Amino acid sequence: xxxxxxxxxxxxxxxxxxxxxxxxxxxxxxxxxxxxxxxxxxxxxxxxxxxxxxxxxxxxxxxxxxxxxxxxxxxxxxxxxxxxxxxxxxxxxxxxxxxxxxxxxxxxxxxxxxxxxxxxxxxxxxxxxxxxxxxxxxxxxxxxxxxxxxxxxxxxxxxxxxxxxxxxxxxxxxxxxxxxxxxxxxxxxxxxxxxxxxxxxxxxxxxxxxxxxxxxxxxxxxxxxxxxxxxxxxxxxxxxxxxxxxxxxxxxxxxxxxxxxxxxxxxxxxxxxxxxxxxxxxxxxxxxxxxxxxxxxxxxxxxxxxxxxxxxxxxxxxxxxxxxxxxxxxxxxxxxxxxxxxxxxxxxxxxxxxxxxxxxxxxxxxxxxxxxxxxxxxxxxxxxxxxxxxxxxxxxxxxxxxxxx
Amino acid sequence: xxxxxxxxxxxxxxxxxxxxxxxxxxxxxxxxxxxxxxxxxxxxxxxxxxxxxxxxxxxxxxxxxxxxxxxxxxxxxxxxxxxxxxxxxxxxxxxxxxxxxxxxxxxxxxxxxxxxxxxxxxxxxxxxxxxxxxxxxxxxxxxxxxxxxxxxxxxxxxxxxxxxxxxxxxxxxxxxxxxxxxxxxxxxxxxxxxxxxxxxxxxxxxxxxxxxxxxxxxxxxxxxxxxxxxxxxxxxxxxxxxxxxxxxxxxxxxxxxxxxxxxxxxxxxxxxxxxxxxxxxxxxxxxxxxxxxxxxxxxxxxxxxxxxxxxxxxxxxxxxxxxxxxxxxxxxxxxxxxxxxxxxxxxxxxxxxxxxxxxxxxxxxxxxxxxxxxxxxxxxxxxxxxxxxxxx
Numbered sequence: 013x014x015x016x017x018x019x020x021x022x023x024x025x026x027x028x029x030x031x032x033x034x035x036x037x038x039x040x041x042x043x044x045x046x047x048x049x050x051x052x053x054x055x056x057x058x059x060x061x062x063x064x065x066x067x068x069x070x071x072x073x074x075x076x077x078x079x080x081x082x083x084x085x086x087x088x089x090x091x092x093x094x095x096x097x098x099x100x101x102x103x104x105x106x107x108x109x110x111x112x113x114x115x116x117x118x119x120x121x122x123x124x125x126x127x128x129x130x131x132x133x134x135x136x137x138x139x140x141x142x143x144x145x146x147x148x149x150x151x152x153x154x155x156x157x158x159x160x161x162x163x164x165x166x167x168x169x170x171x172x173x174x175x176x177x178x179x180x181x182x183x184x185x186x187x188x189x190x191x192x193x194x195x196x197x198x199x200x201x202x203x204x205x206x207x208x209x210x211x212x213x214x215x216x217x218x219x220x221x222x223x224x225x226x227x228x229x230x231x232x233x234x235x236x237x238x239x240x241x242x243x244x245x246x247x248x249x250x251x252x253x254x255x256x257x258x259x260x261x262x263x264x265x266x267x268x269x270x271x272x273x274x275x276x277x278x279x280x281x282x283x284x285x286x287x288x289x290x291x292x293x294x295x296x297x298x299x300x301x302x303x304x305x306x307x308x309x310x311x312x313x314x315x316x317x318x319x320x321x322x323x324x325x326x327x328x329x330x331x332x333x334x335x336x337x338x339x340x341x342x343x344x345x346x347x348x349x350x351x352x353x354x355x356x357x358x359x360x361x362x363x364x365x366x367x368x369x370x371x372x373x374x375x376x377x378x379x380x381x382x383x384x385x386x387x388x389x390x391x392x393x394x395x396x397x398x399x400x401x402x403x404x405x406x407x408x409x410x411x412x413x414x415x416x417x
Numbered sequence: 418x419x420x421x422x423x424x425x426x427x428x429x430x431x432x433x434x435x436x437x438x439x440x441x442x443x444x445x446x447x448x449x450x451x452x453x454x455x456x457x458x459x460x461x462x463x464x465x466x467x468x469x470x471x472x473x474x475x476x477x478x479x480x481x482x483x484x485x486x487x488x489x490x491x492x493x494x495x496x497x498x499x500x501x502x503x504x505x506x507x508x509x510x511x512x513x514x515x516x517x518x519x520x521x522x523x524x525x526x527x528x529x530x531x532x533x534x535x536x537x538x539x540x541x542x543x544x545x546x547x548x549x550x551x552x553x554x555x556x557x558x559x560x561x562x563x564x565x566x567x568x569x570x571x572x573x574x575x576x577x578x579x580x581x582x583x584x585x586x587x588x589x590x591x592x593x594x595x596x597x598x599x600x601x602x603x604x605x606x607x608x609x610x611x612x613x614x615x616x617x618x619x620x621x622x623x624x625x626x627x628x629x630x631x632x633x634x635x636x637x638x639x640x641x642x643x644x645x646x647x648x649x650x651x652x653x654x655x656x657x658x659x660x661x662x663x664x665x666x667x668x669x670x671x672x673x674x675x676x677x678x679x680x681x682x683x684x685x686x687x688x689x690x691x692x693x694x695x696x697x698x699x700x701x702x703x704x705x706x707x708x709x710x711x712x713x714x715x716x717x718x719x720x721x722x723x724x725x726x727x728x729x730x731x732x733x734x735x736x737x738x739x740x741x742x743x744x745x746x747x748x749x750x751x752x753x754x755x756x757x758x759x760x761x762x763x764x765x766x767x768x769x770x771x772x773x774x775x776x777x778x779x780x781x782x783x784x785x786x787x788x789x790x791x792x793x794x795x796x797x798x799x800x801x802x803x804x805x806x807x808x809x
Contacts, residue, residue, distance in 0.1 A: 041536060041537055043535060050538070050539055054538045054542060241447075243447060244444060247447065247448075254783075254787070257744075257790045258748070258786055259750075259751035259752075259762065261751045262782050270776065272465075273466070273775065274459075274461055324436070350552070354553075358556060360556070368557055372560075384560070388564070389561075392561070396553050
């Protein structure tokens with residue numbers, strides 16, 4: 013009588029087996045002698061390492077270099093009298109980010125779920141308690157509020173007018189030029205020489221500019237390499253393979269020297285612009301390969317179906333192939349953006365005061381001599397945060413665009 | 418007449434609608450634009466160089482370099498020519514690449530396989546390592562290793578003695594090594610040769626056992642003999658010298674790995690291995706679950722399942738992206754110049770600074786890295802061919 017009767021079937025999931033802590037440890041840590049040895053070795057080595065790290069951080073480490081130079085880390089030698097402009101820029105970015113969040117989340121039942129609220133609370137607590145941000149917490153807290161309010165507003169608006177998303181893309185596009193204006197001045201604002209651009213602001217600015225430039229270029233190169241036209245294909249392939257065989261630092265450094273040589277006598281583009289160009293030209297070659305992989309993954313039937321519907325080549329690419337190819341390539345493309353963001357650190361080698369460059373100049377200050385570990389750990393946390401946020405965003409976009417069943 | 422002109426305009430219209438025409442026209446336009454840009458840039462370059470009085474020429478490579486280099490594989494003095502200085506840089510780059518590729522493969526594969534461990538701690542550790550290291554820029558990690566880790570080692574007067582075999586201080590790491598460079602090269606050659614011979618013997622044995630089902634004893638004996646010979650060469654023939662601490666600080670004997678070299682190597686290996694670990698993980702994941710289950714059903718234990726069934730199949734997915742990781746590592750060795758390790762890029766920059774010849778130095782630099790990357794690709798393609806699925 014062990015055979016299952018039809019009425020005993022149930023579509024509900026089986027109950028999850030929950031293990032007690034001891035049983036869990038036995039299963040996951042001490043299942044056999046090899047695992048037990050591994051566990052003991054890992055716990056002793058990494059435990060002692062962690063203990064030493066924590067005790068170093070709490071006793072020996074002198075964290076003064078970070079709060080005392082927080083302005084430098086964020087904006088470099090940007091004149092402090094003009095900080096309101098940076099704050100305005102931050103407010104614009106926060107507002108747009110909040111609106112985008114609201115618009116993207118218009119179909120979610122509650123925008124402020126428990127985990128989001130906890131996240132916001134953690135951010136607020138961090139702003140109030142973390143010594144470097146404490147002096148400006150009165151300005152940072154409203155920014156958090158702005159994000160939340162904008163998100164709520166964006167959600168309401170997006171529910172009434174579903175087309176608002178395109179407007180938002182336009183706003184993001186325009187905000188780039190507003191940022192350029194707010195940082196660089198001109199048009200009624202005091203000019204700030206690019207020598208005074210620095211810190212996190214410069215890192216983000218070069219990264220965003222590089223990404224914005226390298227994406228269209230990489231797309232064109234990928235299409236060129238996949239093209240049926242031999243000359244276009246050879247040129248694209250040659251460019252991609254040549255650039256991929258050269259270290260970025262060589263391109264950057266020589267770009268600083270060679271770009272002026274390639275231009276008519278006397279014209280000398282700004283060095284930040286030169287760095288951005290080198291960064292974009294370099295990343296475009298890698299991006300092209302990622303996009304090409306996406307293009308190759310689109311079945312040929314899609315091309316043929318489009319052709320049989322009477323679409324010409326540009327229309328086939330724009331409406332049929334590229335949307336599918338880019339969707340497939342998103343993880344790789346974002347990965348390339350992340351590495352472009354990391355590559356901005358190389359600008360410190362050519363003498364720009366982005367985050368790492370500012371770190372170096374602070375460490376050159378006799379007051380903070382030898383505070384390498386503190387400063388570099390702080391920078392590592394900042395870079396980690398942004399890179400991790402990007403990969404998280406890529407995963408979200410992937411989920412959103414996923415039409416598989 | 419009227420009819421004629423109508424026909425012509427019709428032909429023109431037909432041509433404009435013809436995709437074949439546009440295919441050619443588009444290529445011609447692209448070519449013209451690219452050529453125009455190139456001639457504009459190169460023309461400017463030529464004018465600028467002539468204006469600076471430095472026409473394009475590689476003759477400067479023969480003139481005296483005049484700068485000294487901290488560490489070098491080959492004999493080098495400051496009055497040697499530039500090309501020799503560049504060779505020193507290339508040699509240092511190659512030592513970094515060779516050490517980097519060997520250690521990266523080791524650490525990357527271990528970290529990748531560790532993410533499949535049944536041990537919860539090891540699994541989490543592997544994921545933590547990948548998630549942490551991949552999201553922090555390499556240059557920052559390089560500075561961290563150089564200044565914060567190796568820079569924090571004690572001074573030579575208070576150096577750390579590791580079991581009497583190696584010494585650590587803030588000038589570098591001292592390890593046991595063959596007493597002369599020739600012996601060291603011979604030892605490495607013997608190791609590589611023995612490894613290749615052993616692999617070949619093992620494959621021969623496998624083939625015989627697959628074909629006949631028995632035998633292979635002779636090959637096993639040969640393997641054992643090979644191992645003993647290799648061991649004898651390594652232990653007795655190398656004339657090992659062990660570093661010895663000197664009273665009052667410093668070390669004599671052994672091999673000194675400079676702080677720059679070990680910092681660059683650590684950063685490169687630690688960073689690239691995180692990417693390799695992800696590649697290995699993806700490769701192992703690509704092996705279908707049925708293969709694991711079938712192997713377990715045949716009674717293989719966990720280690721054998723991985724070694725005999727899963728890993729050989731994963732290799733097909735792992736090898737192609739490994740090529741680009743090795744190329745990245747090779748190119749990233751150029752960052753070591755930021756901590757003053759005298760590798761290719763650093764020497765090239767010095768050469769440029771002294772001669773003021775950016776274009777020629779750039780050409781040399783690009784050619785060097787392109788050739789290195791090409792060599793790696795050739796080897797990896799060969800390797801790829803051996804692990805690909807053998808189909809009829």
